[in-house]
Amino acid sequence: MAVIFINDREFQTEEEVTLLELARQKGIEIPALCHHQALSPYGACRLCTVEVCKEDKSRLVTSCTYPVREEGISVYTDSPRVKQLRRVIVKLLLARCPQVKLIQDLAEEMGLEGSPFPLHDQEECILCGLCVRVCSEVIGKNAVSFSYRGAGRKVSTPFNEPSEECVGCTACAFVCPTGAIKVEDSDETRYMEFWNTKIPLRRCKECGITYTPENTPEYILGKLELPKNLLDLCEKCRRKAVAESLSNYDVTSRSVIIKK
Amino acid sequence: MRKIINPADLESFRQSCIKDMSREETWVAVCCGTGCSASGAHQVVSSFKEALQEKNIDGKITTRVTGCHGFCEQGPLVVVHPGNYLYCQVTPDDVEEIIEKTIIQKKAVERLQYTDPVSKEKVVVEDQVPFYYNQHRLLMRNSGIIDPTSIKDYLAISGYRALSMVLQEKSPLEVIEEIKASGLRGRGGAGFPTGLKWESCYNAPDNTRYVICNADEGDPGCFQDRSILEGNPHSVLEGMIIGAYAVSAEKGYIYVRNEYPLAVKNFSTALEQAREYGLLGENILGSGFSFDVKINRGGGAFVCGESSALIASIEGKAGEPRDKYIHATEKGLWDKPTVLNNVKTWASVPYIINNGADWYAQIGTEKSKGTMVFSLTGNVNNTGLVEVPMGITLRKLVFDIGGGIPEGKNIKAVQTGGPSGGCIPEKLLDLPLDYEKLTEAGSMMGSGGMIVMDESTCMVDVARYFLSFTQEESCGKCTPCREGGKQMLAILNNIMEGKGQENDLDMLEEIAQAMKEGSLCALGGMAPNPVLTTLKYFHQEYLDHIRDEKCPAKVCRNLIKYFINQEVCTGCGRCLKACPVDAVEGTKDEPHIIHQEKCTKCGACLEVCRYEAISVE
Ligand SMILES: Cc1cc2nc3c(=O)[nH]c(=O)nc-3n(C[C@H](O)[C@H](O)[C@H](O)COP(=O)(O)O)c2cc1C
Ligand code: FES
Numbered sequence: 001m002a003v004i005f006i007n008d009r010e011f012q013t014e015e016e017v018t019l020l021e022l023a024r025q026k027g028i029e030i031p032a033l034c035h036h037q038a039l040s041p042y043g044a045c046r047l048c049t050v051e052v053c054k055e056d057k058s059r060l061v062t063s064c065t066y067p068v069r070e071e072g073i074s075v076y077t078d079s080p081r082v083k084q085l086r087r088v089i090v091k092l093l094l095a096r097c098p099q100v101k102l103i104q105d106l107a108e109e110m111g112l113e114g115s116p117f118p119l120h121d122q123e124e125c126i127l128c129g130l131c132v133r134v135c136s137e138v139i140g141k142n143a144v145s146f147s148y149r150g151a152g153r154k155v156s157t158p159f160n161e162p163s164e165e166c167v168g169c170t171a172c173a174f175v176c177p178t179g180a181i182k183v184e185d186s187d188e189t190r191y192m193e194f195w196n197t198k199i200p201l202r203r204c205k206e207c208g209i210t211y212t213p214e215n216t217p218e219y220i221l222g223k224l225e226l227p228k229n230l231l232d233l234c235e236k237c238r239r240k241a242v243a244e245s246l247s248n249y250d251v252t253s254r255s256v257i258i259k260k
Numbered sequence: 261m262r263k264i265i266n267p268a269d270l271e272s273f274r275q276s277c278i279k280d281m282s283r284e285e286t287w288v289a290v291c292c293g294t295g296c297s298a299s300g301a302h303q304v305v306s307s308f309k310e311a312l313q314e315k316n317i318d319g320k321i322t323t324r325v326t327g328c329h330g331f332c333e334q335g336p337l338v339v340v341h342p343g344n345y346l347y348c349q350v351t352p353d354d355v356e357e358i359i360e361k362t363i364i365q366k367k368a369v370e371r372l373q374y375t376d377p378v379s380k381e382k383v384v385v386e387d388q389v390p391f392y393y394n395q396h397r398l399l400m401r402n403s404g405i406i407d408p409t410s411i412k413d414y415l416a417i418s419g420y421r422a423l424s425m426v427l428q429e430k431s432p433l434e435v436i437e438e439i440k441a442s443g444l445r446g447r448g449g450a451g452f453p454t455g456l457k458w459e460s461c462y463n464a465p466d467n468t469r470y471v472i473c474n475a476d477e478g479d480p481g482c483f484q485d486r487s488i489l490e491g492n493p494h495s496v497l498e499g500m501i502i503g504a505y506a507v508s509a510e511k512g513y514i515y516v517r518n519e520y521p522l523a524v525k526n527f528s529t530a531l532e533q534a535r536e537y538g539l540l541g542e543n544i545l546g547s548g549f550s551f552d553v554k555i556n557r558g559g560g561a562f563v564c565g566e567s568s569a570l571i572a573s574i575e576g577k578a579g580e581p582r583d584k585y586i587h588a589t590e591k592g593l594w595d596k597p598t599v600l601n602n603v604k605t606w607a608s609v610p611y612i613i614n615n616g617a618d619w620y621a622q623i624g625t626e627k628s629k630g631t632m633v634f635s636l637t638g639n640v641n642n643t644g645l646v647e648v649p650m651g652i653t654l655r656k657l658v659f660d661i662g663g664g665i666p667e668g669k670n671i672k673a674v675q676t677g678g679p680s681g682g683c684i685p686e687k688l689l690d691l692p693l694d695y696e697k698l699t700e701a702g703s704m705m706g707s708g709g710m711i712v713m714d715e716s717t718c719m720v721d722v723a724r725y726f727l728s729f730t731q732e733e734s735c736g737k738c739t740p741c742r743e744g745g746k747q748m749l750a751i752l753n754n755i756m757e758g759k760g761q762e763n764d765l766d767m768l769e770e771i772a773q774a775m776k777e778g779s780l781c782a783l784g785g786m787a788p789n790p791v792l793t794t795l796k797y798f799h800q801e802y803l804d805h806i807r808d809e810k811c812p813a814k815v816c817r818n819l820i821k822y823f824i825n826q827e828v829c830t831g832c833g834r835c836l837k838a839c840p841v842d843a844v845e846g847t848k849d850e851p852h853i854i855h856q857e858k859c860t861k862c863g864a865c866l867e868v869c870r871y872e873a874i875s876v877e
Contacts, residue, residue: 043583044737046778060777065583081777085740088774092743116767117747118754127736146578146736149561151746153736 005074019063019075020048030077031086031106034128035064036175039137042129045093047106049085051076060085091115097123100178124180125194127153131172131181140223141165144172144195157195166192168199168213169220185210263538266546267424270415277416284322286363289339289404290350293328293491294483295644296335300351304336307352311359321363327403327491328483331391332644334374339386339404346386347372377641377663391642394660396623396649398631399607400484403491408526411533414494420539422613423498426505427547435506436462439609441617443629448474448565448602449677449706450782451628451695457599461507461589464597471504472574472593472600473514475523476558476565479678479709480729484633484645485603489516489523492607493530497553499606501540502613504551507599512553515570528555562733566781567600569735580735581781602707604633624650628694632708634676636662639669639714648693655689658712669714673797675722677706679729680786682793683713683722702793704786718815719798720805723791724752730787741784744775748791757818760806765795814876817861821877824865826851828873835865835874 002015006028013022018041023030033045043065050063053074060081076082087110093103095115099122107113129146132155136142143165147156157163168190173181181194190199190213201210202217217231230238264270288308292301305325312318329337334348340362347358347369354372361367373382374389383389406413414420426435440455461469473496477485489496500512516524531553534540542550556574558564564579571593573579592598608630612620621629628650634657637643641663648657654674658664665671673683676693682703684691691697695705713722731745748771751764772788779785795802804810811819824835824844829851836844836852843859846852851873854865866874 041583043780044739046739046780049778061585062583062780066585085774085778088744088770089739089778092739092747092771092774095747096743117771118750119747126739127742129737148736149563150732150734150736151742153742 002068002071004068004070004072007077008074013068015069016067019050019052019061019066019068022068023050023063023075023077028077030063032064033102033126033177034130036130036134039130039133039175041065042133045089045126045128047086047089049082051079051082086110087112091117093126095119096121097126097178100124100126100180102178124178125155126178127155128177129155130175130177131155134171134175139167139169139171141167143167143197157197160196163195163197166195166197166199167216167219168192168197169216263536264545265538267428270420270424270545274415274418274421277412280412281416284320285342286320287322287324287341288358288363289324289326289329289341291327291329291335291337291339291404292325293330293332293335293403293487295328295332296337299335299349301336303352304338304350304355307355308359311355315359317363324407325409326405327408328400328487328645329386329404330395330397330400330487330645330647331389331642333642338372344385344387345369346374346383346389348374391644391646391661391663394656395647396631397647398611398623399488399492399495399604399633400645400647402495403487406492408491408493409529411494411530411537414492418614419494419610420498422610423501423505423539424545426502426613427545427549432462432506432508435502435613438617439506439612442612442620443617443624443627444605444608444612444620445628445695446602447604447608447632447707449704451705454601454605457589457601458503458506460587461509461597461599464590466597468596469507469509470593470596470598471500471507471509471512472570472598473500473512473603473606474565474567474570474600475514475516475520475603476562476570477517477520477603477707478562478565478733479707481637481711482635482678482707482709484635484708486520486523487645488603488607488633489520490526493523493527494534495607495610496527496603497530497534497540499609500553501544501551502609503599503601503606505549507597509599510551512551513556513574513593514553515556515558515564515574517558524555524557531555561735562730563735563781563783566783568781570600571598580737581783583780604708625692625694627696628705632693632705634708634710636710636712638675638711639665639671639717640712641666650694651692653690653692654684657693657710658689662712665712665714669716671712672715672717673713673719673722675703675711675713675726675790676709677704677786677789678709679726680704680783680789681706681709682789683719683797684793685797688797702789702796704789716813716815718811718813719794719801720752720756720811721813721815723794724749724756726790727752727787730783734783734787738778738780738784740771740775740778741780741787744771744779745784745787747771748775748788752791755802755805756811756816758805758809758816760802762803762806764806765799765802768795820861821856822854822859822861822863822865823875823877824852824854825873825875826853828871830871830873832870834868834870838864838868840864 003012030048032048034042041064043062048063049060052061090106094107095117097103132145135144143163144157147154170183173183184191199213202212202214203210290305308323312321336350338347338350345362357369361369368384436455436458444454445451475485504512541552563569564573566581568584569579569581588598623630631647631649633647636646646661671686673685675683684701698705727749731749734741736742751768754760772792775784775788804812809819814820831849841858841860843855844852
């Protein structure tokens with residue numbers, strides 16, 4: 001156990017929890033874009049930066065990756081230094097993605113009107129990497145990853161070719177904070193333009209309507225250790241069976257429907 | 261081949277190596293380092309071998325292929341021993357004469373000697389060349405003497421004595437204390453005290469530990485790590501084995517960039533030899549301590565030199581940095597306590613052990629001990645690798661060792677610390693080179709890059725050049741570095757195109773500050789340095805670009821114009837022919853003119869004009 005201070009309030013905490021986790025437990029807001037409690041910390045957006053002071057030294061750290069270890073540190077989640085850094089980060093993201101609601105909202109909260117910087121893009125992706133991580137860490141696939149480096153960095157399937165790995169589960173779209181990953185189900189296929197990938201949908205043997213991507217059920221069943229006869233059940237009974245077996249899982253977040 | 265089983269055995273074997281080496285009374289060292297090889301050193305070696313064979317004296321006289329001597333500007337370099345006769349820019353055609361005069365008659369070949377540009381005198385021996393005698397060559401010295409592929413050569417010059425001594429006489433903690441007392445700091449950039457790093461690894465509770473040698477060396481123009489690995493690989497290996505003993509690591513890695521095939525080859529040879537002789541592997545010198553090293557070839561990304569990215573890369577993951585709030589000494593490679601040090605750091609270790617911490621701590625300044633190897637490039641007469649005591653002034657380095665600025669131009673600035681270092685202006689040339697002073701000036705020691713810039717350099721252009729490098733090499737993971745660098749680059753481009761506005765400078769400062777404070781790794785954290793230092797020391801030059809739309813150094817194409825002086829032009833037509841876009845017009849023997857709207861400012865006309873009739877404004 002360690003005693004630390006956040007915004008001058010004293011807290012007792014386990015060691016090794018991150019500052020962001022601790023702050024959230026205690027109801028202290030810290031903005032964060034690339035963090036998800038079901039995924040490993042990544043430290044890319046830098047929006048969750050806070051100021052950590054010990055004696056007369058102070059430094060900026062990202063709260064999502066900073067583990068509490070030192071007794072007696074004072075953390076400031078909204079100091080002028082922190083605020084200034086966040087402002088610039090939001091201005092930078094706003095220049096990249098002026099149409100993204102999430103970023104617009106952040107900018108508005110800070111009283112920013114547009115980004116003053118010279119380059120303006122129309123990206124929808126902020127490169128938080130949540131899709132990449134959910135795909136590999138939770139789904140156990142590596143259908144998408146980062147490609148190129150520097151300013152040209154992107155998330156994509158390998159060579160931007162239609163993915164053979166993808167099971168069409170759409171966990172990526174679910175965690176995407178900007179809505180960049182759109183899923184369109186038509187009669188025959190599930191199409192994700194962002195990944196240049198189409199997945200055929202399976203038809204109900206009874207009524208013939210398409211209801212789920214072709215390979216997803218078997219794959220997910222394998223991952224979840226759901227009852228083997230699941231696919232023999234009707235929708236209603238299936239839901240019940242899934243709910244029963246999922247209740248065995250420690251589902252801490254709405255998004256965690258599958259556990260490794 | 262025999263295994264050396266204990267320290268006494270090593271010493272007796274060493275004696276035979278020394279005998280072997282001193283048996284060769286006369287020998288020729290041909291530098292085959294990076295620079296000299298590029299200018300034809302290997303042909304010189306073959307010529308020597310053939311000519312000596314023809315004369316039937318090849319049994320008595322050895323031609324030794326050595327690593328870099330540092331004086332690359334004058335390569336290929338040949339040094340004839342004894343006598344230390346230094347010959348510069350040697351070609352295969354010169355070989356006959358060197359053998360005839362120097363080897364047989366013991367006389368110098370004057371025309372191949374180095375001429376001191378100041379005194380205009382010929383310099384006979386290597387040590388008297390100002391380039392060398394102002395240096396303090398510790399890590400680099402033996403590269404010019406030994407054959408890097410011969411462990412016997414290394415043993416003859418006291419190689420592995422430090423290791424043997426450590427294994428016999430010192431406990432791991434005593435080794436750590438010795439390194440701490442020496443004041444050695446990491447030579448890879450940040451200058452972290454090496455002894456402390458080892459100590460925290462030693463103290464980390466785990467049974468498996470690793471040591472890693474960082475030989476990624478991505479700074480453009482830097483090749484000191486490469487030269488040491490190519491020229492004296494055993495010194496690095498010996499340092500690593502000693503370090504491994506100090507922290508109880510059984511396994512080590514060296515991460516070398518793939519573009520360094522000779523470094524990889526020579527280091528592999530060193531590993532094989534050390535294993536064969538029992539200096540690496542199981543039960544080293546009978547001490548019970550076992551350690552081995554594996555070579556890992558890096559893909560060559562600059563960012564992979566960053567410690568956490570390098571470790572990820574060895575683990576087979578994407579070479580991207582991650583936050584290091586938990587140090588590698590506690591959770592490094594495969595989450596095990598790990599010591600990562602630079603090539604030069606490792607190579608310094610045997611010297612410290614052999615000569616003692618006190619001896620080492622005498623070299624340098626209060627907080628920066630020992631020597632540093634810089635690669636001196638740019639607008640300077642003697643480019644090459646120079647090793648100097650910490651604390652030497654930039655002026656001394658550039659003028660006494662570097663021989664000053666070519667073509668009689670004035671110096672304007674020196675960029676230290678590679679692309680993410682800073683530009684130090686002429687007025688600060690008396691700055692002593694140590695970690696703190698460089699950081700105070702807004703630059704850094706980095707890996708020892710040093711680029712000299714003369715008065716014809718545009719500092720905005722320089723800032724943009726370095727930033728575009730770091731921007732391209734950024735992994736793109738974190739927002740400040742990826743997006744910030746991109747915007748800064750765009751602002752600099754605008755300024756250079758005459759589209760700059762005064763608040764651009766505030767914007768540059770603002771983004772730079774965010775990158776420094778908010779980036780995930782030091783690539784983003786340091787990338788703004790060239791911009792910040794040029795803004796600080798050459799502020800007026802930025803304002804000239806913005807307010808007057810003028811580039812004082814006449815570099816920025818959009819801000820300059822070429823004119824033909826009507827009084828001087830003879831109408832010879834050379835410029836008219838040279839212009840690739842037909843912007844020059846005129847009839848023969850009449851003064852010509854340049855159509856500004858067509859001119860692309862390539863400068864071709866200026867280059868061909870024989871009458872100095874073309875001016876740039
Ligand atoms: C972008 C970047 C590139 C780096 N490249 C190198 C390199 O090529 N070689 C090196 O030794 N250190 C490099 N470093 C520094 C390493 O992260 C690390 O500090 C160093 O290898 C530690 O060794 P030392 O203590 O002996 O200096 C780099 C750092 C950054 C941020
Ligand atoms: S949430 Fe911490 S860096 Fe993105």
